[in-house]
Amino acid sequence: MAVAHPLDKYLRTDRIPTMWCPGCGLGIVMGTLLRAVDRRIKEGSLKRENVGFAGGIGCTARMTLYPLFDSAHVIHGRAIPFALAVKIVKPEMKMIVVGGDGDLAAIGGNHILHAIRRNADLLVVMVNNMIYGMTGGQVAPTTPRGLYTTTTPYGNPEREMNMIKLTAALGANYVARGSITHPQLLEQYLYKALGKRGLAFVEVISTCPELFGRHIGFRSPVDLYMEIRKRIVIKAKPSIEESDYSWEKGFVIGEFVDRDEPGFTDTIYEYLNKIRGGGVQ
Amino acid sequence: MRVDYITGNTAIAEAAIVAGLKFYAGYPITPSSDIFEYLARELPKHGGHVIQFEDEIASINAVIGASWACAKAMTATSGPGFSLMLEAISLAVITETPLVIAYVMRTGPSTGVPTRAGQYDVLQATYGFHGGLVIPVLAASTPQEAYDLTVKAFNVSEMLRTPVVLLTDATIAHTYGKVIMRERGELEIIERIRPLTPPDKYKPYEPVKEHVPAMACFGDGYNVLVESLTHDERGYYAPRTDVQRKLMWRLYRKIVDSAPKLFDYSAIGLEGCDYAFISYGSTALSAQVAAKMLREKGYRVGTLKLRTLYPIYEDGIRKLVSSAKKVFVIENNVGLYYRELRAILRDKEVVSVPIIDLDLPQPQEIVEVVKQWL
Ligand SMILES: Cc1ncc(C[n+]2csc(CCOP(=O)(O)OP(=O)(O)O)c2C)c(N)n1
Ligand code: SF4
Numbered sequence: 251m252a253v254a255h256p257l258d259k260y261l262r263t264d265r266i267p268t269m270w271c272p273g274c275g276l277g278i279v280m281g282t283l284l285r286a287v288d289r290r291i292k293e294g295s296l297k298r299e300n301v302g303f304a305g306g307i308g309c310t311a312r313m314t315l316y317p318l319f320d321s322a323h324v325i326h327g328r329a330i331p332f333a334l335a336v337k338i339v340k341p342e343m344k345m346i347v348v349g350g351d352g353d354l355a356a357i358g359g360n361h362i363l364h365a366i367r368r369n370a371d372l373l374v375v376m377v378n379n380m381i382y383g384m385t386g387g388q389v390a391p392t393t394p395r396g397l398y399t400t401t402t403p404y405g406n407p408e409r410e411m412n413m414i415k416l417t418a419a420l421g422a423n424y425v426a427r428g429s430i431t432h433p434q435l436l437e438q439y440l441y442k443a444l445g446k447r448g449l450a451f452v453e454v455i456s457t458c459p460e461l462f463g464r465h466i467g468f469r470s471p472v473d474l475y476m477e478i479r480k481r482i483v484i485k486a487k488p489s490i491e492e493s494d495y496s497w498e499k500g501f502v503i504g505e506f507v508d509r510d511e512p513g514f515t516d517t518i519y520e521y522l523n524k525i526r527g528g529g530v531q
Numbered sequence: 532m533r534v535d536y537i538t539g540n541t542a543i544a545e546a547a548i549v550a551g552l553k554f555y556a557g558y559p560i561t562p563s564s565d566i567f568e569y570l571a572r573e574l575p576k577h578g579g580h581v582i583q584f585e586d587e588i589a590s591i592n593a594v595i596g597a598s599w600a601c602a603k604a605m606t607a608t609s610g611p612g613f614s615l616m617l618e619a620i621s622l623a624v625i626t627e628t629p630l631v632i633a634y635v636m637r638t639g640p641s642t643g644v645p646t647r648a649g650q651y652d653v654l655q656a657t658y659g660f661h662g663g664l665v666i667p668v669l670a671a672s673t674p675q676e677a678y679d680l681t682v683k684a685f686n687v688s689e690m691l692r693t694p695v696v697l698l699t700d701a702t703i704a705h706t707y708g709k710v711i712m713r714e715r716g717e718l719e720i721i722e723r724i725r726p727l728t729p730p731d732k733y734k735p736y737e738p739v740k741e742h743v744p745a746m747a748c749f750g751d752g753y754n755v756l757v758e759s760l761t762h763d764e765r766g767y768y769a770p771r772t773d774v775q776r777k778l779m780w781r782l783y784r785k786i787v788d789s790a791p792k793l794f795d796y797s798a799i800g801l802e803g804c805d806y807a808f809i810s811y812g813s814t815a816l817s818a819q820v821a822a823k824m825l826r827e828k829g830y831r832v833g834t835l836k837l838r839t840l841y842p843i844y845e846d847g848i849r850k851l852v853s854s855a856k857k858v859f860v861i862e863n864n865v866g867l868y869y870r871e872l873r874a875i876l877r878d879k880e881v882v883s884v885p886i887i888d889l890d891l892p893q894p895q896e897i898v899e900v901v902k903q904w905l
């Protein structure tokens with residue numbers, strides 16, 4: 251078979267085309283993520299057989315269906331505990347959790363909270379398409395205030411959930427926000443995140459042209475893409491405060507946190523070794 | 532082999548270590564917490580991990596993850612916690628993930644009497660999760676049985692690649708008893724089948740032995756797929772009736788067809804009896820005493836204590852109580868497992884003896900209820 255695409259070696263090509271709607275931002279997220287993984291594998295800082303994916307349920311979580319790696323497509327909101335356990339049992343693994351804003355910030359909110367508190371050694375990629383895609387365009391905790399969704403037909407009365415602030419406050423080692431409109435920057439963040447110990451959180455502003463864009467008046471995927479692109483503000487060293495967003499204010503992208511505290515796995519193995527060595531009784 | 536006086540909960544923890552437990556995830560809940568605490572102290576000495584998660588949902592999902600990293604994994608809980616785990620048990624069923632849940636029942640519904648016993652959750656233990664299949668449920672009535680059945684629960688989970696529930700209650704949990712603890716080498720320890728094929732030929736859901744597929748784990752280089760969607764043998768989503776049928780029947784058959792192999796019980800005086808008492812768990816102890824009291828009065832009463840509640844071995848149970856004219860199902864709830872037995876013992880009179888008691892039902896009370904029917 252002729253190699254059609256440089257990333258084919260990382261894909262279950264017999265499952266392509268993906269289930270995503272034409273023009274959906276998720277293809278860009280997956281391509282960017284795999285390029286970042288590829289760079290890590292090529293430079294030798296990551297072994298292919300040690301890369302694992304886990305996702306809950308949602309259009310984003312279906313990203314676990316396509317990469318040719320160990321992969322788990324579990325239940326809505328619960329990919330983090332699954333991935334964390336894999337990592338604890340096999341610390342050589344690099345576990346990547348992918349999920350939508352519903353999957354990770356709503357139903358899975360409790361798990362992300364505690365994964366960060368633990369500084370669990372995971373890369374968590376949360377795609378913020380501002381909507382529940384898979385179930386038909388219902389409001390998400392990240393939906394900008396005022397916008398129409400199918401469950402807020404008079405406009406969303408709720409405040410936007412800022413996951414950057416939350417993850418930074420709880421002590422993640424790395425926190426960045428990228429956008430599918432700026433894939434080179436996003437790849438840089440993901441590449442960097444893959445090299446971190448502890449918890450790395452990357453939020454990706456993405457487009458759901460089908461159930462977000464169309465519902466608020468953008469007729470084509472390109473229209474929505476251009477609109478989002480217009481609202482992206484790139485900052486080299488943004489402050490945490492600047493991560494608050496709204497539809498009017500737009501979305502600041504950049505790296506918000508980059509530190510190097512010991513990760514959960516190192517800590518628990520340190521304890522385990524002490525106990526086995528008789529240091530703790 | 533060691534002999535000690537220990538509680539049912541300690542017996543479970545000790546047996547789990549012997550069975551090869553390497554990962555325990557849990558959330559504290561009475562009357563199961565001392566399993567957790569005991570393992571937190573002992574398991575790390577055997578190289579295993581014990582972690583308190585943020586809730587039971589995280590705990591069971593972590594147990595599933597650990598099992599997919601090829602660690603033997605378990606959790607322990609009680610009714611409220613088990614209720615939170617149900618969605619993930621369904622995931623473990625469709626992904627054929629070996630794991631053990633020690634379900635230490637307490638009085639319900641809801642918060643009920645957290646420290647006291649009941650058998651209210653016997654049906655929930657196997658029917659609680661969505662998807663209409665069954666998982667094996669083993670029931671212990673003494674610390675010794677708790678020990679032996681914990682080892683068995685791990686073996687069954689590995690052999691059939693399924694979640695297994697080990698059912699006890701608050702009484703067994705905290706009753707001390709003499710336990711003979713057989714060690715590795717003195718016990719049969721079963722491990723899941725690992726793939727013999729190379730990664731490019733491996734299909735994660737292709738049965739290799741009696742409906743059970745071989746299991747590759749994360750990090751083995753097999754590109755495994757853990758898939759909650761209806762999937763074909765490759766693990767690929769396939770929303771088709773033929774695939775759904777094949778998957779459902781295989782998942783169903785692998786459990787139900789192993790009923791004879793999993794069947795575990797003890798019988799006293801069933802041969803030639805006129806009346807049979809069937810019970811399980813702590814209530815079985817009272818039932819045995821009640822039967823003895825009636826035998827002393829001249830009634831031919833036998834007892835069947837079931838240690839395997841699911842899958843139900845219909846022929847086995849029918850044969851054991853074949854001579855009885857009447858069968859009494861004694862349990863500490865409104866009469867739940869009775870429904871199961873009534874359905875399989877159609878040619879007999881089956882009488883429910885539901886006795887709700889925060890402690891063990893008193894044998895005298897059983898005798899009084901039963902006597903009206905003799
Ligand atoms: C327990 C449970 N509740 C509800 C659902 C239905 N459901 C599937 S995906 C989803 C949300 C999807 O939104 P998001 O996580 O933002 O992902 P997206 O599809 O937008 O990528 C919901 C509510 C489910 N699968 N499981
Ligand atoms: S519904 Fe939205 S998020 Fe889901 S695939 Fe379609 S465009 Fe993408």
